[in-house]
Amino acid sequence: MSKALETILEIDLSALTHNFNYLKSKLQPQTKFLAVVKAFAYGSDSVEIAKHLQKLNVDYFAVAYTQEGVVLRDAGITTPIIVLHPQSVNAQTLIDRCLEPSIYSAHVLSEFIKTAEAQSQKKYPVHIKFNTGLNRLGFKNNDIESLVASLKKTSSVKVKSLFSHLVASEDANESEFSNLQIERFKTIAKNFEEGTGIKPWLHMCNTSGILNYPEAHFDMVRSGIGLYGFGNSIEEDKNLKPIASLKSVISQIHEIEKGETVGYNRAYTSQGVERTATIPIGHADGISRIYGNENGFVIINGEKAYIIGNVCMDMIMVNITGINCKEGDEVIVFDATHTASNLAESAHTISYEILTAISQRVKRVFLPE
Template sequence: MVVDYESIRHNARLLREKLAPGVRMMACVKAYAYGHGTVETARALLDEGIEELCVATVEEGCFLRASGIHAPILVLGAFPLEAADALVEHDLMATVFAASHVAALARAGRAQGIYPKVHLKVDTGMTRLGVRSEEELLDIAQMCIAQGLIIAGVYTHFAFADEALDATFTDCQLATFQRIVSRLRASGIEPGVVHAANSAGILRGPSYHLDMVRPGIALYGYHPAPQWGQAVALRPALSVFARIVRIAEVPAGTSVGYGCAHICTRASRIATLPIGYADGIPRAAGRGAQVRVGEFAAPIVGRVCMDQLMIDVTGSAARVGDVAQVYGADTGRAGSLQATADVLETISYELLCRLSPRLPRVVAQRQDDARI
């Protein structure tokens, strides 16, 4: 795997250009930074001037702290109550939407002599996490103040912002959120940093940006939906390669892989790559996904194995030792990650987050290096 951190910095710069002066950026580096490497990505983004980071779990936040990352970190997920001590000890901001969260953090804060910082979560349409009404938010905020917690922010998450042609639901979410936050202010409670926009929200326009934005997929070079492809010139930052370790010359009728899922309809050259679903390649990729060997588009054939997959290189000059591009950064071509996502009827996020830490990672200095 080759990761181009300069492309991540490039994408961050492009997204920042979309923001009004004073709007902050909190970079999402959860899920191993979408497969790109948590610590390396965090350092690249902080060097680029990103102010804050967010992760999904307490463990991800603690890992960043242990790696020497000192920037503010928000844990987006619901935390186990027994993890409150770790949250406070490592100066991680918790997402709070229940009285039990407040009580656990208050106990941990008193024990350590610290006033924990929290962000309050409002559910405006995802039906996932957060309080759902003005009254609930006011109650939780008052509990936080009474228990010695510092309200650093209030946020929500857009469920439909990636639908470029229809802003109706997103606009309804935004209006609901702003009304709830206004009620909090009217009650004399400052909400801290108010934020809602994910990558799609950033691209949708300034009215969605509020005090801070939380880009995720766009930082890594992928648009949240195809409709946004012309909005900003993002550069995918990651490519995955594997060397051919074997080529078998087989007659028509030969079966390939588990369950004999592929039967060669002609005399074929079947090459084996030492990468499989344990590395994050979907087992179903043999249903139409391709890799590239030089300029040759080779279909994946049969079921992807745990540690290998097979490709059909019939008609090419491929040899043992040649490098195959399994996922490329050149979106739109055969063998690109986005092309594979399209074939499998999924999203780039899923394929990126599947990538296993066991894949060796090489740092590219230039975008051209990442494309080989």
């Protein structure tokens, strides 16, 4: 691990390999693995993460939006890529860049077929999204008849997979609903296969689904947060390694008197003679204002230093009273020991949010295997 002399996001590719291999170990040999690298690979670096996973022979990638897929193609990624939430306006770009759309509505299907036929495409791979309870995107079981009718009218597309999304696969209290979703998906797959005479791949499990519902692994699984080191439970977190460490440095130390205030709007008032440290990271870097006013903390020389006052755009101030430190000392925002989950919990949010919020102006440093 390197010592931070400025604000950096350090990314451990060995940890990524470990997480990939651990999650793969939960699968049958024939089950394919789709790596989710949307949102800049959960705030790390989608290109470098995808390049590394491509070397590990991952079967598929998924991104949320078309432009994310374009970035990967421009970087030389050749592994198949599903775009989970394409917009109809991007149909031509999808085809031009060999990106495979998730088709989640009759409108998206119609528009994509129109573009594919205009380009004389034959059997262009698409993936049909079904809604089994998340109520976010997707066809429902009663849409199958009209969906099949539309597909039978064209040879421009070929359904490569059917998929759905578990609502609460990490929550044991919701296992009844998760099992209901799995059964709904099986029924959908059966009805679709009977209507079309084809048998596409099936996939439904996210990271927690991989770990908790092996009976629903089907032909492929999708993992996002697990690859980045979080298993959505204390037990599984022990088996995974967070790949990202957000580090910074103490820019300046102040000693303030009782009654003095710190930061914008005088949000913090000193209770006595106190020492504060200013850190060069703020809400423009992904440290939201919700972490201010002692809701969040950093680690300095092994000690918690709480964020005081309001988070600024480019800086935070922390209380270092009683902490042995000096200007230039390293600051840990999160790492493999003091994780993003720990910080997120302090502000009543989740690791996904803080990871994906890390600004691209923060320097990325990659630790090789």
